[in-house]
Amino acid sequence: MPQNFSGQNLRGRSFKEQDLEGANFSNADIRGANFSDAKLKNANFSEVKAGLQLRWAIGLVISSLMLSTLLAFFASLAGVLAGATLVAIKSPPFSSVVIILITLLVIYNVTRRRGLVDAGLVALSLLVIATVAWIWLTVLQNPRYITYSNSITKNLAWVAVSVAWAAGGTVFEAGFSAVCGTAFSAVCGTAFSAVLGKIPWEWCNEKSGNIFSVVFGTVFGAVIIIIAWANFGTIFSKNNFGNLFGAIAVLIIGGALGVDISLKALANDEKYVWITRGAIFFAAIGGTNFYKADLTDADFTEATLKSTDFRDVNITRTRFYQTKSLNRVRPGKTYLQNARIRQVLVTGQGQEKNFDREDLRGVNLQGANLVDASFIGANLSEANLQGANLVDASFIGANLSEANLQGANLVDASFIGANLSEANLQDANLSRAKLVQTQLDVTDFTGATLTGAYIQDWGITRETKLYGVKCEYVYMRLPTKENPDPLRKPDNNKEVFADGEFGDFIKPIFDTLDLYHNQSVDPRAIAISFKQLAEKHPEVDLRIVGMEVRGEDKFLLRAKTAATADKSQLSQEYFDNYYQLKGLPEGEIKLLLAEKDSRIRSLENMVITALQNPKFYAENYNNQGDTTMTGDRNINTGGGNYNERIERDYIQGNYYAAGQPQSLAQAAAEIQLLLKQLEQTYPTTTTSQQMVVAAEAINQIESNPTLKKRVINAVKEGGLAAFEKAIDNPAGAFIVGAIKGWQEVEAED
Numbered sequence: 215m216p217q218n219f220s221g222q223n224l225r226g227r228s229f230k231e232q233d234l235e236g237a238n239f240s241n242a243d244i245r246g247a248n249f250s251d252a253k254l255k256n257a258n259f260s261e262v263k264a265g266l267q268l269r270w271a272i273g274l275v276i277s278s279l280m281l282s283t284l285l286a287f288f289a290s291l292a293g294v295l296a297g298a299t300l301v302a303i304k305s306p307p308f309s310s311v312v313i314i315l316i317t318l319l320v321i322y323n324v325t326r327r328r329g330l331v332d333a334g335l336v337a338l339s340l341l342v343i344a345t346v347a348w349i350w351l352t353v354l355q356n357p358r359y360i361t362y363s364n365s366i367t368k369n370l371a372w373v374a375v376s377v378a379w380a381a382g383g384t385v386f387e388a389g390f391s392a393v394c395g396t397a398f399s400a401v402c403g404t405a406f407s408a409v410l411g412k413i414p415w416e417w418c419n420e421k422s423g424n425i426f427s428v429v430f431g432t433v434f435g436a437v438i439i440i441i442a443w444a445n446f447g448t449i450f451s452k453n454n455f456g457n458l459f460g461a462i463a464v465l466i467i468g469g470a471l472g473v474d475i476s477l478k479a480l481a482n483d484e485k486y487v488w489i490t491r492g493a494i495f496f497a498a499i500g501g502t503n504f505y506k507a508d509l510t511d512a513d514f515t516e517a518t519l520k521s522t523d524f525r526d527v528n529i530t531r532t533r534f535y536q537t538k539s540l541n542r543v544r545p546g547k548t549y550l551q552n553a554r555i556r557q558v559l560v561t562g563q564g565q566e567k568n569f570d571r572e573d574l575r576g577v578n579l580q581g582a583n584l585v586d587a588s589f590i591g592a593n594l595s596e597a598n599l600q601g602a603n604l605v606d607a608s609f610i611g612a613n614l615s616e617a618n619l620q621g622a623n624l625v626d627a628s629f630i631g632a633n634l635s636e637a638n639l640q641d642a643n644l645s646r647a648k649l650v651q652t653q654l655d656v657t658d659f660t661g662a663t664l665t666g667a668y669i670q671d672w673g674i675t676r677e678t679k680l681y682g683v684k685c686e687y688v689y690m691r692l693p694t695k696e697n698p699d700p701l702r703k704p705d706n707n708k709e710v711f712a713d714g715e716f717g718d719f720i721k722p723i724f725d726t727l728d729l730y731h732n733q734s735v736d737p738r739a740i741a742i743s744f745k746q747l748a749e750k751h752p753e754v755d756l757r758i759v760g761m762e763v764r765g766e767d768k769f770l771l772r773a774k775t776a777a778t779a780d781k782s783q784l785s786q787e788y789f790d791n792y793y794q795l796k797g798l799p800e801g802e803i804k805l806l807l808a809e810k811d812s813r814i815r816s817l818e819n820m821v822i823t824a825l826q827n828p829k830f831y832a833e834n835y836n837n838q839g840d841t842t843m844t845g846d847r848n849i850n851t852g853g854g855n856y857n858e859r860i861e862r863d864y865i866q867g868n869y870y871a872a873g874q875p876q877s878l879a880q881a882a883a884e885i886q887l888l889l890k891q892l893e894q895t896y897p898t899t900t901t902s903q904q905m906v907v908a909a910e911a912i913n914q915i916e917s918n919p920t921l922k923k924r925v926i927n928a929v930k931e932g933g934l935a936a937f938e939k940a941i942d943n944p945a946g947a948f949i950v951g952a953i954k955g956w957q958e959v960e961a962e963d
Contacts (some may be wrong), residue, residue, distance in 0.1 A: 220258075225267050246270065250505040257512045265521040265539075268499035295598060321465050329476055370774035411423050497521045498544040510576075519543050524550055530576030531598040531618070537746040558582055615653075654678050664716065668692050668819050686710035688720070726759065727781050729771040729788055737821035739795040740771060747788050754779040761821065761905050769821070847952040878932030881925050882940030888914065908948030915952075922956065929953055 216236030223264065224239070226246040240260045245392045324336055362763035478486050501521030510530045519537035525546030534540055534550075541561055545551040550559075555577065558564035562582045571591040578598040584652045586606045594609075597617045602622050610629045627646040635655040639662050646666040656677040664685040670692060675682075687710055690701035703719075704711065711719060731740070748756040753776065760772040887913050896907045916921050929937045938950045 215763065242504050246500060246502060248503045249507045250503050252504075252507045254504075254507055255510045256511055257509070259281035259517050260513050260515040262514070262517045264517060266497075266501045273500075319467075322470070331485070337732070348733045374466065424688050494521075494544055497542065498523050502732065524548060528576075530596050532576075533578045533580065533598075535562060535580075536560060549574055558584075649694065659683050664688060668735040669720075682714065683717045684713075685716035688716075700948075727756070727773045727775050727779070727784055729773070731769045731771070731792075733768075735769045735795070735821070736792075736796050739792050740769075742795055742819055743792040744771065744773070744786050746791060749782065750787070751779075751784065754784065758909055759906060771821075854907060878928045878937055879940055881928035882942075883938055884921075885915075885941055885946075885949060886943060887926070889941070889945055904945040905948055908952075911945065911949060914954045915949075924943075925953060926956055929957070 216238060217234060217812045220238045221241045222243070224242050224244045224247050227244075228248040229252050229486045230248050231251045232939075234249075234257060234258065235253050235255045236344060237254065238258045239262055240258050242259075242264065243263045244259075245263055247264075251447075263816065302788055321336065323511050324332055337469045338712050403555050422567055423558075423647070473938065475486055475489065498521045502519075503523045504527050505523050506526045508528045509532045510528055511532065512529075513533045515533055516536045516538075517625055518538040518543040519534075522543045524543050525548075527546070527548060529548055534556075537560055540556050541553070543550060549572075550557050550903045554567055554569065555572070555574065555610050558567065558579060559577070562579075564579070564582055564584045564587050566586045567584070568588045569592050570588055572589075573593045574589075574597060577594065580598050581601045582599075584599075585603055587604070588608045589612050590608055591611045593613045594617055595613050597614065599622050600618045602619075602623070604619075604627050606623055607624070609627065609629045609632045609668075613633045614629075614637050614902050615633050616636045617634070618638045619642050619763065620638050622639075622642045624639075624642055624647050625645045626647065627644070629651070629652045630648050630650045634654040634657050635653050637657050639659050643660040643663045644667050645663055646668075647664075648668045649672045651672065652672045653673045655673065655675045656679075657674070658679045660679055660681045660683075662683055664683055665687060665853075666689070667685070668689045668691070670690055683930075684826060688703050689699065690703060691697075693700055699707070729740075729744075744756070753884075755774075756777050757774045758771065759774045760770075762770040762772070775784070778835045889907060892907050892910055896910070932940075934950050934954060937953070938946045940950065
């Protein structure tokens with residue numbers, strides 16, 4: 215039974231390596247607690263208080279202020295040296311002030327506009343110039359340390375040294391005061407500022423804590439310098455105003471820049487990410503520790519998480535909704551380091567945000583508003599998007615394997631080329647969604663809405679769950695301006711799928727053997743090879759379910775097989791035999807045909823008929839994906855083919871003696887009746903569908919020798935052309951081809 219720590223004081227407790235799966239920590243105080251390497255799957259941390267214990271917070275605050283003061287003192291020394299250098303060349307106090315002030319203003323502007331790094335490069339360049347000048351002064355000219363020469367050249371060299379000191383000190387003060395200020399804010403923030411300054415609560419935030427830290431360090435650094443200036447001689451001489459001005463100016467300008475940089479770092483400015491990371495590292499010392507813990511499916515709703523260590527944790531589907539100070543945790547390499555993701559995790563608002571190619575494995579955006587958001591190429595495997603509003607969202611090429619999208623609003627969403635294998639789409643609304651070339655192995659569509667979805671080349675498998683899918687119609691192609699409703703199914707725009715019909719209608723054929731012939735199609739070799747393959751492997755129950763012409767001289771023969779059949783081996787045997795037969799002389803082919811029954815003739819003539827009637831194949835849809843209906847009924851969207859096998863005899867009660875006279879019209883009428891009965895179950899929209907109907911009719915005729923004989927005799931009397939015309943059915947051409955084969959066999963006998 216899961217343990218219950220709800221509302222308890224757990225400050226400083228160690229749960230290291232403990233198994234706390236499903237434990238309840240809601241409303242507990244876990245500041246300073248150690249959960250490293252713990253198993254915390256499904257744990258409830260809602261409304262907990264995490265972070266630093268009071269003694270650690272006080273220690274880090276004091277350390278931050280002392281460090282800020284010490285660094286301010288060292289920075290001010292650079293200002294003192296800048297002033298002292300100008301004093302050394304007997305520069306008037308006014309000119310010393312102007313030179314230092316201009317230098318600091320240049321550094322200030324460069325830092326504000328270009329960033330601290332660029333300002334540092336400027337200071338470094340000045341330092342190089344100053345170093346060269348110092349070498350020239352002290353080595354080549356060999357003067358004493360402090361020269362009183364009035365040489366213009368030497369004076370300019372000393373000015374360069376002074377400028378370098380001022381610039382370097384300012385950048386130093388700006389950088390380190392920014393780090394200290396940010397660290398102070400990360401540790402204290404709102405509460406410390408309110409207590410310290412009695413400031414109204416609405417004014418107490420991380421910014422006020424930041425400013426306090428920098429000002430504190432600057433003021434105390436200045437106090438130290440003033441004390442030194444008042445009590446020491448030489449370069450600290452109180453008679454040299456330039457020294458004091460240089461020190462104070464460097465502190466003020468550097469401190470101001472430090473505040474500005476620190477505030478930008480707190481606002482997640484990308485130029486100062488390194489400052490934020492350094493400050494958070496400092497502030498997380500002694501805080502709540504989840505290092506390497508397993509927080510899969512844990513809940514931190516409304517928790518306070520400042521100064522918490524999440525390095526190397528497993529935060530798969532962990533919920534962070536409305537947490538406080540999530541931007542002040544130590545994120546390691548998890549998705550928590552992404553500022554945009556943190557914002558959506560906390561607020562649930564990500565409308566029109568761009569997350570292209572981001573690694574968001576296991577992110578929990580349950581119920582989030584992500585309308586028109588872009589996740590192109592992103593990794594969202596195992597993510598929780600349950601109930602999210604994803605209207606018009608783009609997941610092109612994204613990885614959503616094992617993602618939870620249950621109940622999500624995915625209207626007009628694009629999943630082109632995406633991986634949704636093993637995803638949960640139960641009760642999701644996928645109306646008009648683009649599922650083109652989407653991988654859908656073991657995907658669960660139970661109760662989902664797919665009305666108007668585009669399913670071109672979608673990769674459903676036998677394991678795809680389509681129970682209770684709500685769908686009135688789908689499209690087999692993406693829309694264009696010229697054709698906004700491409701290949702709508704059902705074809706009649708006034709018809710829709712009945713409740714529960716779509717799942718049966720669209721489930722794919724997986725037990726088919728596809729024999730694709732891409733050059734110099736030989737109908738006789740096809741017929742013989744297929745017949746021999748069926749005879750050699752009766753256990754696989756080979757049955758032709760479709761034929762399709764694809765482009766010039768390309769032909770697909772599709773046969774249904776037993777589920778356990780080795781299709782690779784069957785295909786190899788077929789084509790080995792097929793190419794061998796194609797290479798045989800004409801005479802040997804005729805001998806093989808003579809040895810076989812009329813079924814080979816029938817199949818050969820059906821292939822010939824298909825190849826010789828290209829008008830039937832004007833619409834060639836090139837492998838749109840295979841789909842099936844209940845039982846043996848199936849759909850081949852590759853050519854819009856709807857095929858079905860009927861296991862019962864539709865000709866009942868009509869018995870004729872073999873020699874009984876029958877006119878051509880009577881025979882045609884009987885075949886028409888047979889075809890109409892088959893069409894009640896078999897679709898006949900495309901040629902491939904008509905071929906399947908014809909194949910079933912031919913099988914039934916051949917299984918009834920009396921009927922077969924009667925048809926042959928009727929055709930002899932009236933002719934094949936008249937018989938085909940009398941049938942008046944699109945499948946008639948294929949039946950006539952079979953009859954022609956029967957006649958040839960009969961003539962040879």
